[in-house]
Amino acid sequence: MLYNKYVKMHTKSTMQYRSNVMMLSFSACLISIGELLSIFVLFKNFKSVGYWGFYETALMFGIITAVYSLTECFARGFDEFPSLIKNGDLDRLMVRPVNMVYQIFGSKIEFSKLLKACLGIVVMIIAIINLNIIWTFTKILVLVMTVICGCLVIWGVMLVGAGISVFTIENLEFINIFTNGAKEIAYFPINIYNKWLSRLFTFIIPVACFNYLPLSYIMGYGSLPSVVYALSPLFGALFLIPCLLLFLWALKRYQSSGT
Amino acid sequence: MSKIIQFNKICKDFKVSLKKSGKNKFLNLFKREHKTISALKDVSFEVEEGDIVGYIGPNGAGKSTTIKIMSGILNPTSGECSIMGYTPWKDRKQYVKNIGVVFGQRSQLWWDVPIIDSFELLKDIYKIPTDEYNETLNELIETLNLKELLNRPLRQLSLGQKMKCELAGSLLHRPKILFLDEPTIGLDAVTKLSVREFVKTINKKWNTTIILTTHDMSDIDALTNKIILIGRGQILYKGSFSAIKEKYDHIKQIEVEFAKPYDKIELEGYEVLSHNHNFATLKNKEEINFHTKDFFNAISKKYDVVDFSVESISVDEILAKLYTELKL
Amino acid sequence: MTFKGELQYRAKAVSGVITQVFWGLMYIYLYTAFMGGKIIEGFSISQMISYVWIGQAFFVLRFADLPKNCAKEIENGNVCYKFVRPVNLYNQWFAEHFGYKLSSTIIRCIPLSIVAFLLPKGIRLTLATSFTSFALFVIALLLGALITSAISMISVFLTFKTLSAKGTLSIVNTVCGVLGGMYVPLIFMPQGVQNVLNYLPFRFIMDLPARIYIGNIPPLEALKFIAIAVAWLVALIIIGKILINKASKNTVIQGG
Numbered sequence: 001m002l003y004n005k006y007v008k009m010h011t012k013s014t015m016q017y018r019s020n021v022m023m024l025s026f027s028a029c030l031i032s033i034g035e036l037l038s039i040f041v042l043f044k045n046f047k048s049v050g051y052w053g054f055y056e057t058a059l060m061f062g063i064i065t066a067v068y069s070l071t072e073c074f075a076r077g078f079d080e081f082p083s084l085i086k087n088g089d090l091d092r093l094m095v096r097p098v099n100m101v102y103q104i105f106g107s108k109i110e111f112s113k114l115l116k117a118c119l120g121i122v123v124m125i126i127a128i129i130n131l132n133i134i135w136t137f138t139k140i141l142v143l144v145m146t147v148i149c150g151c152l153v154i155w156g157v158m159l160v161g162a163g164i165s166v167f168t169i170e171n172l173e174f175i176n177i178f179t180n181g182a183k184e185i186a187y188f189p190i191n192i193y194n195k196w197l198s199r200l201f202t203f204i205i206p207v208a209c210f211n212y213l214p215l216s217y218i219m220g221y222g223s224l225p226s227v228v229y230a231l232s233p234l235f236g237a238l239f240l241i242p243c244l245l246l247f248l249w250a251l252k253r254y255q256s257s258g259t
Numbered sequence: 260m261s262k263i264i265q266f267n268k269i270c271k272d273f274k275v276s277l278k279k280s281g282k283n284k285f286l287n288l289f290k291r292e293h294k295t296i297s298a299l300k301d302v303s304f305e306v307e308e309g310d311i312v313g314y315i316g317p318n319g320a321g322k323s324t325t326i327k328i329m330s331g332i333l334n335p336t337s338g339e340c341s342i343m344g345y346t347p348w349k350d351r352k353q354y355v356k357n358i359g360v361v362f363g364q365r366s367q368l369w370w371d372v373p374i375i376d377s378f379e380l381l382k383d384i385y386k387i388p389t390d391e392y393n394e395t396l397n398e399l400i401e402t403l404n405l406k407e408l409l410n411r412p413l414r415q416l417s418l419g420q421k422m423k424c425e426l427a428g429s430l431l432h433r434p435k436i437l438f439l440d441e442p443t444i445g446l447d448a449v450t451k452l453s454v455r456e457f458v459k460t461i462n463k464k465w466n467t468t469i470i471l472t473t474h475d476m477s478d479i480d481a482l483t484n485k486i487i488l489i490g491r492g493q494i495l496y497k498g499s500f501s502a503i504k505e506k507y508d509h510i511k512q513i514e515v516e517f518a519k520p521y522d523k524i525e526l527e528g529y530e531v532l533s534h535n536h537n538f539a540t541l542k543n544k545e546e547i548n549f550h551t552k553d554f555f556n557a558i559s560k561k562y563d564v565v566d567f568s569v570e571s572i573s574v575d576e577i578l579a580k581l582y583t584e585l586k587l
Numbered sequence: 588m589t590f591k592g593e594l595q596y597r598a599k600a601v602s603g604v605i606t607q608v609f610w611g612l613m614y615i616y617l618y619t620a621f622m623g624g625k626i627i628e629g630f631s632i633s634q635m636i637s638y639v640w641i642g643q644a645f646f647v648l649r650f651a652d653l654p655k656n657c658a659k660e661i662e663n664g665n666v667c668y669k670f671v672r673p674v675n676l677y678n679q680w681f682a683e684h685f686g687y688k689l690s691s692t693i694i695r696c697i698p699l700s701i702v703a704f705l706l707p708k709g710i711r712l713t714l715a716t717s718f719t720s721f722a723l724f725v726i727a728l729l730l731g732a733l734i735t736s737a738i739s740m741i742s743v744f745l746t747f748k749t750l751s752a753k754g755t756l757s758i759v760n761t762v763c764g765v766l767g768g769m770y771v772p773l774i775f776m777p778q779g780v781q782n783v784l785n786y787l788p789f790r791f792i793m794d795l796p797a798r799i800y801i802g803n804i805p806p807l808e809a810l811k812f813i814a815i816a817v818a819w820l821v822a823l824i825i826i827g828k829i830l831i832n833k834a835s836k837n838t839v840i841q842g843g
Contacts, residue, residue, distance in 0.1 A: 019750070019751075020750070020751045020754070023749055023751040023754035023755075024751065024753060024754045026754070026758075027753075027754040027755075027757040027758045027761070028757070030757070030758055030761045031757060031761050034761045034764060034765040034770055035770065037765060037770070038765070038770040038771035041771050041775060041776050041777075042621055042771055042775060044777060045621075045625070045775045045776070045777070046621040046622070046625050046775075047625075049620050049621050049623075050620075173602040173603045173605075173606050174602045174603075174605045174606045174609075176606050177605075177606055177609045177610075181606070181609055181610065181613065184610075184613065185613055188617060188620075192616075192617070192620040193613070193616040193617065193620070194616045197612065197613065197616060
């Protein structure tokens with residue numbers, strides 16, 4: 001399969017810069033550890049916020065870290081779309097008889113994010129061990145769906161950013177709100193923020209779908225019928241559709257420069 | 260012979276945003292003025308299957324824009340274009356299977372992975388059957404002498420070696436048309452020759468139609484007689500290159516050796532291009548026709564001539580003349 | 588020259604201000620949610636809000652960075668040509684970096700503080716408690732910027748060792764961030780940890796100026812800390828000079 005070849009190529013290319021990749025992997029993990037430490041400090045001082053204690057939040061943190069790292073690793077081409085336009089690689093992709101979205105996935109794989117993804121999973125596991133959850137099949141299913149749909153939502157955000165950059169060329173900083181901002185927001189249960197922030201990140205950019213909503217189901221918290229919480233990740237998957245359409249629309253309007 | 264490329268009144272306008280240097284910089288963030296630049300104006304031409312066509316013109320004339328329209332990356336503002344029955348920017352995925360593109364200094368190969376791996380990836384991208392791939396690859400290795408290069412990454416190759424690999428990479432799927440954007444730029448003389456030789460071979464062997472843009476007129480001289488000359492977005496000339504050459508054929512450049520050094524050389528009807536001790540280079544003025552005998556009689560009357568040689572002016576000079584004549 | 592170049596990026600600055608207002612609000616709501624459960628002496632919600640806004644307004648000063656082109660030159664080895672020139676590289680880089688930090692901060696902090704002052708009451712940046720504390724705040728802030736520049740110079744040396752600018756900087760900035768109270772305010776940390784971190788150089792970058800501004804640290808105590816900051820600054824500059832000197836010798840001996 002073509003994608004396997006892309007993975008093979010990126011692996012070979014990455015292996016040329018082994019020490020650099022290790023350095024980047026390590027430093028990315030260090031940032032995460034710093035963030036987790038901050039969360040720990042906050043809970044150490046304030047004990048809890050609403051229902052949520054340290055381990056619940058750590059589980060959320062683990063999910064977010066894993067989800068973001070995986071998406072940044074495999075959908076890097078969308079994340080760095082402006083540079084794809086600037087250095088002319090997009091033109092190159094366009095003269096090939098393969099679907100553009102497929103090719104953009106293949107254009108960049110950032111292996112240095114994988115270690116951080118592992119770290120996220122480890123944090124998830126540690127949190128789960130400390131939480132005394134009574135696991136059922138649906139709970140496991142919801143957890144898996146949460147991770148998958150989380151990746152889709154973040155890919156969707158990247159697609160919107162990439163789509164906008166077709167017209168602006170330059171990456172605009174405020175897109176950062178929806179990528180990194182959404183990430184930091186989602187380290188904590190979104191319902192602790194004020195109304196407009198939690199609405200923004202529930203209904204417009206459905207970060208809540210892989211944050212406190214499915215966890216409310218797993219933990220047994222919350223006042224809504226549990227089926228709402230259980231199905232919330234799927235709402236995130238729906239978010240991807242308009243994002244993908246927007247991106248494809250923008251891509252159609254892409255015009256190479258004249259030189 | 261069938262017409263493989265048909266360009267019919269293609270126009271392309273670019274919108275360029277103007278940056279005002281006025282006081283109201285802050286307002287400019289929200290309001291921008293646009294200016295339309297037309298890069299191509301009613302460009303029409305046809306190319307026959309199996310031809311090599313030189314697409315020439317000064318910088319900014321619209322060469323790259325044309326190539327990009329032909330390869331489906333840009334869509335024109337108006338006009339029609341049919342290549343092998345496809346409209347490039349509409350039937351992109353189907354169409355690009357049939358073309359190969361070498362963009363000047365941009366590579367399609369991977370920087371730090373052995374060349375052969377990049378080729379294997381291209382095999383999958385173009386879905387080339389293994390037998391066909393092996394056969395084509397062997398042919399390319401042989402004609403381009405690539406064997407030694409294949410296991411090295413692109414970053415270790417010289418400019419000439421890179422270009423050879425680029426060419427091979429864009430031919431693996433045996434395209435019917437090959438677009439070459441400045442294929443010999445920056446290459447040394449020997450590599451230039453071998454690249455040209457290769458282009459010719461491919462053209463003959465596979466009947467590949469080749470469109471190339473270049474600044475180097477010796478490329479055109481060596482490869483083709485069919486040129487399209489473009490300037491300021493308009494086609495200025497299409498047809499045979501020799502016809503242009505003939506037009507200027509009566510202008511000669513003469514190198515003269517004198518028996519002794521002269522302070523000043525002057526000859527009616529001739530221009531002195533350079534003069535150094537007992538050597539001088541002269542050129543006849545355009546309004547007179549050059550005759551060897553007349554020239555010899557005239558010059559030996561005034562000076563003591565030991566030897567002289569006559570040369571036609573170079574193609575580059577012809578082009579420079581054309582550009583000035585057309586005020587490009 | 589660096590100053591002028593930076594001014595041209597106004598469009599980016601507008602987008603930047605929007606982003607930072609967002610980040611500021613996010614932290615304010617987050618800390619408000621936490622602080623609802625426990626009252627901290629000398630750190631009311633409105634003080635916390637100003638603390639967050641100061642952090643956002645002078646956001647650029649928080650980060651250690653390499654001088655322009657420096658990362659590339661170290662990674663590809665061209666930096667050795669710089670060592671051949673008869674200028675003091677440390678001073679040149681330091682001045683360049685400090686100028687850059689200062690100019691980009693000014694561009695950011697003015698619009699952001701205006702916006703933060705104009706916000707509705709519960710989330711607004713309030714004026715400094717007194718003129719004295721404002722003056723001390725400005726001094727502490729400048730010292731903070733100088734300390735960041737000194738740490739940046741040490742990062743240059745570390746980049747020589749690791750040959751990865753991006754990796755080195757993110758490690759340095761994480762360490763500074765965690766220990767300097769930029770990930771989570773020092774005041775939220777356990778008292779024992781605070782007692783140590785208060786005297787390390789990292790908290791002088793942002794935590795000290797912000798806390799002087801909100802009046803959490805009274806002027807007299809502030810003066811004491813400013814003196815410590817000066818001492819740290821001198822120490823960091825000396826360390827940086829020694830390290831860069833060492834790096835330059837190694838590079839020259841290797842022949843680049």
